[in-house]
Amino acid sequence: MAGEVVLVAEEKKVGGSVEIISTTNVKPKKSDIGRKECQLVTFDLPYLAFYYNQKLLIYKGGNENFDEVVEKLKDGLALVLDEFYQLAGKLDKDEDGVFKVVYDDDMAGVEVAAAAAADVEVAELTAEEGTSKFKELLPYNGVLNLEGMQRPLLAVQDGLVMGCTFNHAILDGTSTWHFMSSWADICKGAHTVAVPPFLERTKARNTRVKLNLTQPSDAPEHANSAQTNGGAAKSEPPLREKVFKFSESAIDRIKAKVNAGNPPKPFSTFQSLSAHVWQAVTRARDLAPTDYTVFTVFADCRKRVDPPMPDSYFGNLIQAIFTVTGAGLVLGNPVEFGAGLIQTAIESHNAEAINKRNDEWESNPIIFQYKDAGVNCVAVGSSPRFKVYEVDFGWGGPESVRSGLNNRFDGMVYLYPGKSGGRSIDVEISLEGKAMEKLEKDDEFLMEI
Numbered sequence: 255m256a257g258e259v260v261l262v263a264e265e266k267k268v269g270g271s272v273e274i275i276s277t278t279n280v281k282p283k284k285s286d287i288g289r290k291e292c293q294l295v296t297f298d299l300p301y302l303a304f305y306y307n308q309k310l311l312i313y314k315g316g317n318e319n320f321d322e323v324v325e326k327l328k329d330g331l332a333l334v335l336d337e338f339y340q341l342a343g344k345l346d347k348d349e350d351g352v353f354k355v356v357y358d359d360d361m362a363g364v365e366v367a368a369a370a371a372a373d374v375e376v377a378e379l380t381a382e383e384g385t386s387k388f389k390e391l392l393p394y395n396g397v398l399n400l401e402g403m404q405r406p407l408l409a410v411q412d413g414l415v416m417g418c419t420f421n422h423a424i425l426d427g428t429s430t431w432h433f434m435s436s437w438a439d440i441c442k443g444a445h446t447v448a449v450p451p452f453l454e455r456t457k458a459r460n461t462r463v464k465l466n467l468t469q470p471s472d473a474p475e476h477a478n479s480a481q482t483n484g485g486a487a488k489s490e491p492p493l494r495e496k497v498f499k500f501s502e503s504a505i506d507r508i509k510a511k512v513n514a515g516n517p518p519k520p521f522s523t524f525q526s527l528s529a530h531v532w533q534a535v536t537r538a539r540d541l542a543p544t545d546y547t548v549f550t551v552f553a554d555c556r557k558r559v560d561p562p563m564p565d566s567y568f569g570n571l572i573q574a575i576f577t578v579t580g581a582g583l584v585l586g587n588p589v590e591f592g593a594g595l596i597q598t599a600i601e602s603h604n605a606e607a608i609n610k611r612n613d614e615w616e617s618n619p620i621i622f623q624y625k626d627a628g629v630n631c632v633a634v635g636s637s638p639r640f641k642v643y644e645v646d647f648g649w650g651g652p653e654s655v656r657s658g659l660n661n662r663f664d665g666m667v668y669l670y671p672g673k674s675g676g677r678s679i680d681v682e683i684s685l686e687g688k689a690m691e692k693l694e695k696d697d698e699f700l701m702e703i
Contacts, residue, residue: 310655427640546581550628
């Protein structure tokens with residue numbers, strides 16, 4: 255099955271102890287789609303050993319008649335799955351051992367669970383800086399994408415908090431929010447998906463890659479854990495998560511500061527904010543000048559590949575772009591030094607660079623752990639360009655949008671547009687506790703927060 259949807263019922267409160275009331279399955283409304291198979295391509299395969307990608311949307315409205323809301327969401331889901339039917343399928347392998355996503359009319363579809371919760375106000379969830387209150391609201395904690403061979407590819411949990419969990423081997427952030435906005439539009443009365451997904455992912459890359467992965471124990475995360483059996487496991491410092499909300503004026507001042515030296519090509523908002531975060535996190539970690547630090551961004555390649563793919567391309571069309579330097583250089587130079595490295599790395603990642611990376615990977619496929627983003631890294635995912643606050647199912651947009659517990663590591667950063675709109679941006683960061691404590695007190699980083 256491709257997904258699960260868990261809808262948490264509440265009157266004034268959500269969270270606390272979540273009790274599942276009912277579980278059903280939603281299939282595409284069309285009963286004659288037939289069997290559809292789509293090969294996973296080189297852009298998809300590296301994410302098999304990542305965990306399911308989790309997003310939490312917290313709504314104030316929509317809970318007046320929970321049973322009706324559940325039925326409305328399920329009806330809308332059935333209609334949107336007519337186009338996004340791959341999310342109602344499952345992972346499989348063909349006779350050559352090449353991964354594919356398969357849908358057939360006799361598959362169970364997306365799991366939908368209605369649940370009841372109490373003891374935590376919605377306001378507490380919107381104010382939550384960490385993730386401790388989210389665990390029960392999100393399905394598939396600690397589940398690898400590889401397990402999509404047995405598990406759904408989509409899971410959602412609501413109350414009215416919608417905890418959406420997607421198999422990252424099937425789709426990236428652009429496709430995720432395309433699906434979510436399409437589902438919301440259907441629930442608000444649209445009869446068809448305004449922009450159908452482009453499902454021919456082999457148009458972007460058509461190399462058949464055989465991978466010797468079948469079960470979770472084949473993935474690096476589990477293999478590494480198994481190596482410690484019988485001995486002392488390496489203890490990693492606990493992480494803390496926090497959302498730093500940068501207002502429009504703060505973003506403008508960060509960008510102005512980074513561009514104060516009149517660079518040959520002005521730094522974008524993303525490049526400016528990324529350099530600002532990279533420098534501040536490096537400072538908070540107390541790295542030695544000779545320590546390396548890596549900046550990583552998971553970049554959308556839809557318009558970088560040749561030929562370019564449409565924005566509606568459904569799947570993964572992202573690649574990690576890396577730049578590395580010494581911590582002393584990041585801290586000893588103005589912030590535009592880091593921005594220049596980021597700008598160069600991003601602009602040089604053209605179709606030729608993408609093809610070279612794919613050729614190298616296909617000749618020696620390596621399945622990385624989700625946290626293999628580089629030493630002392632700052633790794634940026636998601637995007638403030640995603641219109642997450644416009645995902646309105648008929649009772650207004652969400653009050654807050656957060657990432658879940660999966661795929662977090664020291665230095666992971668998620669960017670979202672700010673709830674206040676305009677150029678405001680929310681920066682969700684995971685760091686070791688001591689570094690986070692220093693970052694929270696860093697006035698140069700915080701600006702007007």
